[in-house]
Amino acid sequence: MRLEPIASPSPARRIVPPALAMAATFLVAALLALIAGGNPFAVFGLILNGAFGSKFALLETLNSATPLIFTGLAIAVAFRAKLWNIGAEAQLYAGAVLTVILGTGALGLPSYLMLPLCALAAMLAGALLLLGPALLKTRLGVDEVVTTLLFNFIFLLFVSYLLEGPLKDPMGMGWPKSARLTSEARLPRIVDGLRLHWGFALALAAALLVWVINTRTTLGYEMRAVGQNAEAAGFAGIPVTRVILKTALLSGGLAGLAGFSEVSGLKGALTLDLSPGFGYTGIVVAMLALLHPLGVVVAALFVAAIFVGADSMSRAVGVPSYIADIMLASALLFMVLAILLTKFRVRRD
Amino acid sequence: MSTENEAQVVLRLQGITKRFGPVTANEEVSFDLHRGEVIALLGENGAGKTTLMNILFGQYTADAGSVELFGQPLPPGAPRAALDAGVGMVHQHFTLADNLSVWENIVLGVDHLSGLSLKPRQVKSRIRALSQQFHLKVDPEAKVGRLTVGERQRVEILKALYRDAKILILDEPTAVLTPQEAEALFATLREAISTGLSVIFISHKLHEVMAISHRVVVLRHGRLVAERATDDSSREELAALMVGAEVTAPSIETAPPGAPLLALSQVCTPDHGAAPGLKSLNLTLAAGQITGLAGVSGNGQAALSDLLSGLISPTRGEMQLAGEPVKSWSPRNAIAKGIARIPEDRHKTGTIADFDLTENAILETYASRFSRRGWMNWAAARAFTKDLIKTYDVRCPGPDIRIRLLSGGNMQKLILGRVLEEAPQIILANQPVRGLDIGAVNYVHGELAKARDRGAAVLLISEDLDEIMQLSDVIHVISEGRLSPSFARGSMRPEELGAWMAGHGFDAEAPDAA
Numbered sequence: 001m002r003l004e005p006i007a008s009p010s011p012a013r014r015i016v017p018p019a020l021a022m023a024a025t026f027l028v029a030a031l032l033a034l035i036a037g038g039n040p041f042a043v044f045g046l047i048l049n050g051a052f053g054s055k056f057a058l059l060e061t062l063n064s065a066t067p068l069i070f071t072g073l074a075i076a077v078a079f080r081a082k083l084w085n086i087g088a089e090a091q092l093y094a095g096a097v098l099t100v101i102l103g104t105g106a107l108g109l110p111s112y113l114m115l116p117l118c119a120l121a122a123m124l125a126g127a128l129l130l131l132g133p134a135l136l137k138t139r140l141g142v143d144e145v146v147t148t149l150l151f152n153f154i155f156l157l158f159v160s161y162l163l164e165g166p167l168k169d170p171m172g173m174g175w176p177k178s179a180r181l182t183s184e185a186r187l188p189r190i191v192d193g194l195r196l197h198w199g200f201a202l203a204l205a206a207a208l209l210v211w212v213i214n215t216r217t218t219l220g221y222e223m224r225a226v227g228q229n230a231e232a233a234g235f236a237g238i239p240v241t242r243v244i245l246k247t248a249l250l251s252g253g254l255a256g257l258a259g260f261s262e263v264s265g266l267k268g269a270l271t272l273d274l275s276p277g278f279g280y281t282g283i284v285v286a287m288l289a290l291l292h293p294l295g296v297v298v299a300a301l302f303v304a305a306i307f308v309g310a311d312s313m314s315r316a317v318g319v320p321s322y323i324a325d326i327m328l329a330s331a332l333l334f335m336v337l338a339i340l341l342t343k344f345r346v347r348r349d
Numbered sequence: 350m351s352t353e354n355e356a357q358v359v360l361r362l363q364g365i366t367k368r369f370g371p372v373t374a375n376e377e378v379s380f381d382l383h384r385g386e387v388i389a390l391l392g393e394n395g396a397g398k399t400t401l402m403n404i405l406f407g408q409y410t411a412d413a414g415s416v417e418l419f420g421q422p423l424p425p426g427a428p429r430a431a432l433d434a435g436v437g438m439v440h441q442h443f444t445l446a447d448n449l450s451v452w453e454n455i456v457l458g459v460d461h462l463s464g465l466s467l468k469p470r471q472v473k474s475r476i477r478a479l480s481q482q483f484h485l486k487v488d489p490e491a492k493v494g495r496l497t498v499g500e501r502q503r504v505e506i507l508k509a510l511y512r513d514a515k516i517l518i519l520d521e522p523t524a525v526l527t528p529q530e531a532e533a534l535f536a537t538l539r540e541a542i543s544t545g546l547s548v549i550f551i552s553h554k555l556h557e558v559m560a561i562s563h564r565v566v567v568l569r570h571g572r573l574v575a576e577r578a579t580d581d582s583s584r585e586e587l588a589a590l591m592v593g594a595e596v597t598a599p600s601i602e603t604a605p606p607g608a609p610l611l612a613l614s615q616v617c618t619p620d621h622g623a624a625p626g627l628k629s630l631n632l633t634l635a636a637g638q639i640t641g642l643a644g645v646s647g648n649g650q651a652a653l654s655d656l657l658s659g660l661i662s663p664t665r666g667e668m669q670l671a672g673e674p675v676k677s678w679s680p681r682n683a684i685a686k687g688i689a690r691i692p693e694d695r696h697k698t699g700t701i702a703d704f705d706l707t708e709n710a711i712l713e714t715y716a717s718r719f720s721r722r723g724w725m726n727w728a729a730a731r732a733f734t735k736d737l738i739k740t741y742d743v744r745c746p747g748p749d750i751r752i753r754l755l756s757g758g759n760m761q762k763l764i765l766g767r768v769l770e771e772a773p774q775i776i777l778a779n780q781p782v783r784g785l786d787i788g789a790v791n792y793v794h795g796e797l798a799k800a801r802d803r804g805a806a807v808l809l810i811s812e813d814l815d816e817i818m819q820l821s822d823v824i825h826v827i828s829e830g831r832l833s834p835s836f837a838r839g840s841m842r843p844e845e846l847g848a849w850m851a852g853h854g855f856d857a858e859a860p861d862a863a
Binding site: 004216217218219220221224225228229231232233234235236237238239 | 369658659660679680681683684690692697698699700701702703704708712713715716720723724725727
């Protein structure tokens with residue numbers, strides 16, 4: 001068997017394989033639900049209900065999607081320029097650390113200054129964290145997959161040190177936990193009394209902004225050119241190195257915002273479990289979205305819904321919530337296969 | 350010589366059809382090859398020659414039709430079967446292991462290297478015998494990595510002969526050779542057919558086809574359009590058959606040179622892997638003149654092209670543009686200084702395959718012409734591209750399709766339009782017509798001549814000596830990074846240039862240059 005590239009895929013070929021991929025994902029999940037002793041239809045019904053069935057559930061899903069939109073965008077921006085940023089997890093924590101440093105009472109600023117300051121500082125921290133690996137890549141040819149991935153572990157240990165040391169909450173009964181943000185540094189809720197915070201709106205705005213950058217700006221054009229064919233881009237006079245560094249700043253900045261939004265909007269303080277791997281799940285989100293910024297919003301909502309829904313489902317019936325991880329993993333695998341089938345046709349020799 | 354119908358048919362292709370998606374690469378192709386015969390397979394690039402040979406060699410499976418070798422049907426999709434039946438193929442890009450010696454390369458995949466059955470002395474003596482018989486001078490002990498391109502080709506041919514090939518397929522064998530080396534190759538082929546071998550010779554160089562083949566098979570758009578006994582045909586007829594229309598090459602007369610627009614003096618650049626850099630090179634490009642750079646590929650053309658493109662800077666020596674020494678140098682500076690660059694590889698360097706025509710057309714000028722304060726002006730870019738498509742006759746459905754869907758000729762026309770729109774003073778054309786059909790070749794040559802006539806300085810780099818001799822007002826030969834003196838149009842015969850291409854004459858020049 002061989003793969004033959006398709007010159008211009010028909011609309012059906014663009015739609016059918018991804019649709020089949022989603023169907024296959026649910027089929028796998030249904031089989032597992034059966035094996036675990038549940039009725040697949042009931043399980044999916046409960047997941048759907050748990051994700052969207054009530055106002056509380058819906059807002060919970062939107063809150064969970066927020067950090068994934070940020071990290072998904074960070075990955076999508078970088079991957080589009082073929083900058084393989086696997087370090088969104090560390091960049092997220094860097095943003096969170098800066099938010100905590102500035103927002104726990106060190107500065108006596110009003111909310112309308114405090115919040116933009118924290119957000120900018122978080123972006124800067126994330127951006128600088130990715131600038132190192134990007135410089136190593138452009139100057140010395142060091143593979144950024146390795147540097148960004150390994151830096152996640154180093155930075156998490158560093159955060160652990162901060163939470164045991166300089167940033168430890170003196171009133172925290174000895175837990176590795178930062179002091180709480182002052183109320184000026186907290187992102188308010190969009191509607192009083194409902195848990196949804198302004199971080200979600202910020203995430204949507206970021207997605208829109210990235211989309212505009214991609215399609216309307218010179219930088220967007222340059223990033224796509226460098227990603228698709230750096231040799232041709234360089235030959236044509238596009239400053240490839242500078243474009244890669246700008247991409248790194250944008251990507252790291254978006255991941256840093258995720259940390260700001262989580263601490264300031266949701267948690268109010270920094271702990272080591274701030275992110276259950278948002279930086280890595282962002283890769284899945286970006287891939288499912290085919291690196292499209294608006295697709296990232298949809299993919300993040302899908303992923304968040306599965307996780308929130310599965311949690312509530314497993315409380316109701318005896319099917320473990322791990323099923324969410326499996327659905328996510330199989331969705332990614334099937335989707336990668338589906339993307340292949342939109343571009344190639346299988347030939348039997 | 351007429352075809353010997355009574356001679357044994359060694360290969361029979363019957364009704365071969367092969368499709369790649371909507372593209373038909375071969376349609377109903379049938380012909381016979383006889384013992385001791387040379388068939389030239391002629392056709393422009395994309396006519397389906399290589400696909401057909403890959404089917405014969407078992408690398409592709411035909412959708413319809415059959416291949417018969419020595420009366421036996423060949424099982425489809427089995428390269429091993431074709432090899433065992435005595436088909437040897439010398440690819441355009443050699444398939445040799447650089448770190449092994451000649452004899453090791455030759456036995457690789459034939460004899461069992463692991464067992465005790467391998468007897469190096471016998472192998473080597475057989476190779477020596479073969480190389481003597483077929484005039485293929487090569488040292489069996491030499492490492493392949495040290496050999497010249499011509500020697501490597503001889504190793505490939507020896508490899509086929511060592512395996513007792515009865516049918517030899519040569520894919521564009523002379524593309525990498527000097528005229529003298531090509532002549533030696535023909536002597537080898539003549540010896541081969543006298544011993545009963547049969548040869549399929551793929552080429553689009555008509556004089557070679559006339560010189561070596563008995564019969565010519567012409568492919569166009571995947572179909573066999575004509576089969577001629579070589580002696581009953583002519584170059585003109587074959588050219589017409591190949592493109593499907595009578596073609597006229599632009600005729601070019603020499604013009605007096607204008608002011609020097611670009612001057613390199615004592616310029617050196619570093620070696621790049623196996624490709625040599627420039628070695629203290631002096632070159633002047635004058636206005637209103639086409640300067641041809643002849644040479645076997647890999648002799649410093651890439652370094653010179655990269656230098657003029659702005660990709661590299663001289664490590665020593667000076668570069669002057671219109672009398673001014675160049676200080677900071679980059680692709681963007683080169684474009685700003687009015688250098689139009691037509692790169693050697695239009696797929697990898699010239700265009701971005703998945704970008705549409707508009708995005709490709711503005712690749713060099715987007716910053717200065719189509720963006721303001723960081724925002725793209727796509728409407729203007731699209732209008733500009735539509736203009737280019739019209740002016741340069743790019744055949745395409747519109748500016749919004751991906752450039753990978755265009756044929757090589759149309760792709761090159763878009764690149765040509767992109768760089769010539771700015772009325773450049775200096776034009777660097779590196780292999781501008783490689784792989785194009787004759788219609789597109791004439792178009793590109795015509796545009797270069799037009800640019801020259803309006804006063805541009807053109808540097809034409811090509812491995813095709815015919816092209817160089819036809820177009821150039823002055824000719825330089827490059828060999829191992831050194832440049833020959835300049836020769837006026839018509840002052841040198843191909844053989845004399847060939848001697849320079851092979852590296853003769855430079856040592857006499859050396860004290861002169863120093």
